[in-house]
Amino acid sequence: MPDVVEVSERLLRNSLERGLSEVEVYAVRTLMKTLTVADDRVLEGAVREDYDIGVRGALGRRVGSVSTNVLSLDVGRLVDKLYASARSSPEDPYWSGFPTDVGGLSQVACYDESTAGISEEELAGLLSHVAGKLKEPALARGVDRATIAEGMVASGEVEVFIANSHGVSKSVRCSGAMMWLTLSLKRGGAHSDKTLSYIRRRVDLKEIEAVSIREGERALMFFNSSPIESGKYDVILTPSVAGQILMSVLAPAFSALNILEGRSPLKGRLGDRVLNEKITVVDDPSIEVAVGSRPFDDEGIATRTKNVIEKGVFKTMLHSYYTSRRMGSEPTGNGLRQRPASQPVPSFTNLVVRPGKGSSDSFAEEVKKGLVVYEVIGSWMSDPATGRLKATITHGMLVEGGKPVKPVKGVILGGNVYRLLSESLQGVGGDLEIVDYVVTPSLWISSADIAGR
Amino acid sequence: MLDPDFIDALCSKLNADFIDARVQRHYSELVLLDNGVVRELSSSYINGVGIRVVVGGSVGYSSTNSVERDDVAKAATRAYKIAKAVSEKSISVQLYERPTVRARAIANYSIDPESIDSSEKVELLKDMHREISTVSGIASSVLRFGYERDQRYYISSDGDSVEYEVRMIGVSAALVSHVDGAYESLRDHESKVAGWEFMKSVDWRDWASWRAKLVVESARAPRVEPGRYDVVLDNDMVGLMLHEAFGHATEGDSVLAGGSVLRGRLGQVVAGELVSIVDDGVVEGGAYVPFDDEGTPKKRTYTVRRGVLEGFLHSLVTARALGGEPTGNARVMTYRDPLLVRQTNTYMEPGDWGVEEMIRDMGRGLYVRGRGASGGEVNPLTGAFTFTSGPSYVVEGGEPVRLVKGVMLTGLILETLKRVDAVGKDLVIRTSVFGGCGKSGQTVRVGDGGPHVRVREITIGGG
Numbered sequence: 001m002p003d004v005v006e007v008s009e010r011l012l013r014n015s016l017e018r019g020l021s022e023v024e025v026y027a028v029r030t031l032m033k034t035l036t037v038a039d040d041r042v043l044e045g046a047v048r049e050d051y052d053i054g055v056r057g058a059l060g061r062r063v064g065s066v067s068t069n070v071l072s073l074d075v076g077r078l079v080d081k082l083y084a085s086a087r088s089s090p091e092d093p094y095w096s097g098f099p100t101d102v103g104g105l106s107q108v109a110c111y112d113e114s115t116a117g118i119s120e121e122e123l124a125g126l127l128s129h130v131a132g133k134l135k136e137p138a139l140a141r142g143v144d145r146a147t148i149a150e151g152m153v154a155s156g157e158v159e160v161f162i163a164n165s166h167g168v169s170k171s172v173r174c175s176g177a178m179m180w181l182t183l184s185l186k187r188g189g190a191h192s193d194k195t196l197s198y199i200r201r202r203v204d205l206k207e208i209e210a211v212s213i214r215e216g217e218r219a220l221m222f223f224n225s226s227p228i229e230s231g232k233y234d235v236i237l238t239p240s241v242a243g244q245i246l247m248s249v250l251a252p253a254f255s256a257l258n259i260l261e262g263r264s265p266l267k268g269r270l271g272d273r274v275l276n277e278k279i280t281v282v283d284d285p286s287i288e289v290a291v292g293s294r295p296f297d298d299e300g301i302a303t304r305t306k307n308v309i310e311k312g313v314f315k316t317m318l319h320s321y322y323t324s325r326r327m328g329s330e331p332t333g334n335g336l337r338q339r340p341a342s343q344p345v346p347s348f349t350n351l352v353v354r355p356g357k358g359s360s361d362s363f364a365e366e367v368k369k370g371l372v373v374y375e376v377i378g379s380w381m382s383d384p385a386t387g388r389l390k391a392t393i394t395h396g397m398l399v400e401g402g403k404p405v406k407p408v409k410g411v412i413l414g415g416n417v418y419r420l421l422s423e424s425l426q427g428v429g430g431d432l433e434i435v436d437y438v439v440t441p442s443l444w445i446s447s448a449d450i451a452g453r
Numbered sequence: 454m455l456d457p458d459f460i461d462a463l464c465s466k467l468n469a470d471f472i473d474a475r476v477q478r479h480y481s482e483l484v485l486l487d488n489g490v491v492r493e494l495s496s497s498y499i500n501g502v503g504i505r506v507v508v509g510g511s512v513g514y515s516s517t518n519s520v521e522r523d524d525v526a527k528a529a530t531r532a533y534k535i536a537k538a539v540s541e542k543s544i545s546v547q548l549y550e551r552p553t554v555r556a557r558a559i560a561n562y563s564i565d566p567e568s569i570d571s572s573e574k575v576e577l578l579k580d581m582h583r584e585i586s587t588v589s590g591i592a593s594s595v596l597r598f599g600y601e602r603d604q605r606y607y608i609s610s611d612g613d614s615v616e617y618e619v620r621m622i623g624v625s626a627a628l629v630s631h632v633d634g635a636y637e638s639l640r641d642h643e644s645k646v647a648g649w650e651f652m653k654s655v656d657w658r659d660w661a662s663w664r665a666k667l668v669v670e671s672a673r674a675p676r677v678e679p680g681r682y683d684v685v686l687d688n689d690m691v692g693l694m695l696h697e698a699f700g701h702a703t704e705g706d707s708v709l710a711g712g713s714v715l716r717g718r719l720g721q722v723v724a725g726e727l728v729s730i731v732d733d734g735v736v737e738g739g740a741y742v743p744f745d746d747e748g749t750p751k752k753r754t755y756t757v758r759r760g761v762l763e764g765f766l767h768s769l770v771t772a773r774a775l776g777g778e779p780t781g782n783a784r785v786m787t788y789r790d791p792l793l794v795r796q797t798n799t800y801m802e803p804g805d806w807g808v809e810e811m812i813r814d815m816g817r818g819l820y821v822r823g824r825g826a827s828g829g830e831v832n833p834l835t836g837a838f839t840f841t842s843g844p845s846y847v848v849e850g851g852e853p854v855r856l857v858k859g860v861m862l863t864g865l866i867l868e869t870l871k872r873v874d875a876v877g878k879d880l881v882i883r884t885s886v887f888g889g890c891g892k893s894g895q896t897v898r899v900g901d902g903g904p905h906v907r908v909r910e911i912t913i914g915g916g
Binding site: 033034035036037038039041042043044045046047048049050051063064065066067068069070071072073078081084085086088089090092093094119120121124127128147149150152182184191193222225227230261262263265339341342343375377378380381383385386387388390392394395409410411412413414449450451452453 | 487488490491492493494495496497498499500501505511512513514515516518519531532534535536538539541542543544546570571572575579592593595629631636637638679680681706707709710711712789791827828829830831832834835836837838839840841859861863864865893912913914
């Protein structure tokens with residue numbers, strides 16, 4: 001991205017000349033092709049190439065920032081705005097500067113040429129192929145209608161450039177593919193559906209075929225689903241649900257910033273047992289196909305694999321450069337940004353739960369009576385500051401004596417995640433799946449609160 | 454300068470059926486104060502042009518961050534290419550032919566927030582933080598000041614030329630309390646389509662203090678027992694419920710795709726007879742959407758009238774395909790994004806109950822409050838929706854008697870609104886500069902609200 005790098009470097013130079021004491025530039029170029037699906041056909045295709053540049057500048061301990069996507073914008077005007085922002089900002093007593101180049105790159109392969117450079121025709125072909133596999137189980141069993149009601153498939157690349165006035169200057173290009181497709185089935189007067197979700201650094205055709213067929217089979221399970229009675233139930237979270245829940249209610253609690261600022265229940269708990277000993281959680285930026293994989297974080301600090309929870313014990317908190325300096329610790333390569341101009345905050349690259357034994361299917365056979373959960377909505381409304389889990393189950397199956405007895409929707413799963421993953425944890429499966437930034441197996445939890453009829 | 458003639462010439466050159474362009478100039482400011490320390494003080498400039506090309510019924514999108522004619526022409530060529538590439542697998546799209554629109558609108562404001570020095574915005578948050586710090590039990594406070602100026606210019610090969618400009622401004626708070634070993638958190642915001650005069654019209658210290666005291670009180674409150682309750686929902690909760698429980702399922706693109714439980718139900722009873730639901734682009738307290746991003750004037754649209762499903766929300770594409778009329782609901786988050794059918798301001802029309810009257814008449818249940826609610830989500834195909842509330846009250850003997858926390862509600866689209874049996878006289882609609890409604894990766898500004906409403910037998914859990 002020569003134009004973006006050139007503009008970024010000019011911003012860096014001009015900002016220093018303007019009188020800022022330190023400057024950092026973060027630029028990102030996104031090139032993505034997307035097909036949107038409606039009622040079994042392509043609704044539209046889109047190709048986009050975007051640029052975004054964020055600049056942060058410090059005047060002593062006063063820090064301000066600006067961002068733009070307009071490469072032709074007057075650099076002088078932008079630098080004046082940056083200077084004014086820094087000057088208006090009160091001093092941050094904890095500010096200790098932007099990082100120096102503290103450690104090369106970790107060896108992470110995040111680029112796949114065929115995924116990044118996929119043509120429009122190839123993307124349409126991939127969509128047809130996956131949609132066909134998703135529908136295959138239902139069509140084989142003679143439903144009245146099987147359609148891909150809604151969805152999208154996208155593929156492309158993201159290139160990131162980071163530089164600062166202390167000598168950091170790094171860039172990386174990573175590929176990415178994303179697919180979500182909702183299969184809708186009709187049989188008699190009844191309806192069922194299931195959504196396939198797939199996000200990776202590269203498309204693995206065999207893997208996505210297998211996932212499609214599995215989700216297609218699951219779509220047959222949810223005809224005539226309805227709420228069940230309120231009460232305490234054993235709950236078996238399939239990996240996709242476990243991943244969503246861990247990301248929303250657990251992951252933010254390991255951020256050193258949240259711990260420092262009093263919004264993590266793990267404050268003061270380093271070294272304590274906080275989860276069941278069956279649980280080991282790793283931050284692993286090196287998984288080749290996972291979308292969180294990266295050689296350095298959004299400050300240019302090399303990423304590395306580390307145990308965050310080891311056999312239930314809280315071992316390592318996640319740091320940005322800012323929190324590491326504030327706490328006198330080593331940076332962990334976890335400074336990630338929400339926007340190009342925002343301060344990096346400690347976040348997981350990929351959150352990995354080490355596998356145990358069994359699977360959602362084997363747990364379902366073993367449990368006397370329980371609810372297997374395949375899809376939820378609203379888990380993002382859980383509260384990591386308190387550890388309270390809230391999620392509404394849209395696709396569940398009540399099982400008794402190892403047999404499915406009733407499809408379930410419209411019930412709420414709630415509870416304290418630290419209790420659910422400590423004394424209530426019955427099993428950690430071996431059926432690892434990649435779910436966005438999380439790699440997790442199924443989890444079997446006893447005596448969870450279900451609110452229903 | 455881009456104009457309809459240029460877009461029409463592009464359309465002829467590419468031999469396309471139709472081309473439109475969404476030109477956007479967006480400026481925003483954010484100040485974030487984290488426990489009294491400025492974590493971010495930023496300004497952002499986003500400019501660009503999004504192009505849609507329709508050729509042989511197939512649709513392609515592309516965009517550029519330049520408004521130069523050469524760059525726009527290149528984007529149109531990219532959009533044309535992808536439309537042609539997927540034409541064999543594509544839906545054959547046709548657009549509703551409405552009269553050409555040439556119009557301009559600007560949302561009212563009196564003091565330009567861009568003329569106010571950033572230090573004044575920082576000081577406003579620091580004042581709030583000082584007030585919060587006086588409340589015993591507060592463990593964390595994150596305060597935000599947000600402002601945006603969004604200028605949109607729509608032009609098409611049919612000769613449309615529509616321009617509008619809106620400013621939004623507001624403050625948000627995310628508070629965590631820690632009392633006797635118990636944590637509790639609360640998020641809230643106050644925004645308006647306005648200028649700096651809005652910031653001067655509110656006592657922000659009092660606003661912050663009230664929320665700080667509430668989150669501390671909530672930490673001491675018991676959690677709600679999971680189960681089925683009769684509830685009275687306040688104005689904020691009614692807005693959330695309508696948006697999630699019904700609004701999404703009325704969006705024409707979901708209906709057209711077969712992704713909504715409301716498909717094929719026009720004219721059917723879907724709610725209690727007291728329920729009338731409106732989507733309107735310009736209302737007091739709400740978001741400002743005088744035109745959609747296809748240049749169609751936003752019409753006041755009844756989706757439900759006296760309990761009967763009356764219509765869907767439409768773009769030009771869905772209006773044509775579903776036999777409706779364009780309602781002005783085709784929207785994009787930014788120039789980069791493709792059009793989706795989205796709600797604008799969703800609200801229930803008021804009835805004739807007093808708030809105290811309906812709580813007294815309910816006798817026993819919950820008074821569910823929206824301050825501190827974190828939002829909602831729906832699966833419009835399955836028909837299940839969910840949303841959370843803020844700290845709420847147990848009602849016994851017709852009176853709110855004690856605070857409870859951790860309320861999450863769920864229901865099924867085709868059942869819940871049929872259980873509405875009382876609608877209040879009051880009407881409040883709110884919007885936010887900090888977020889909005891998410892769909893397919895796009896967040897757009899919306900407003901929602903209504904009067905107080907009573908719903909029988911709703912599922913509550915998540916405590």
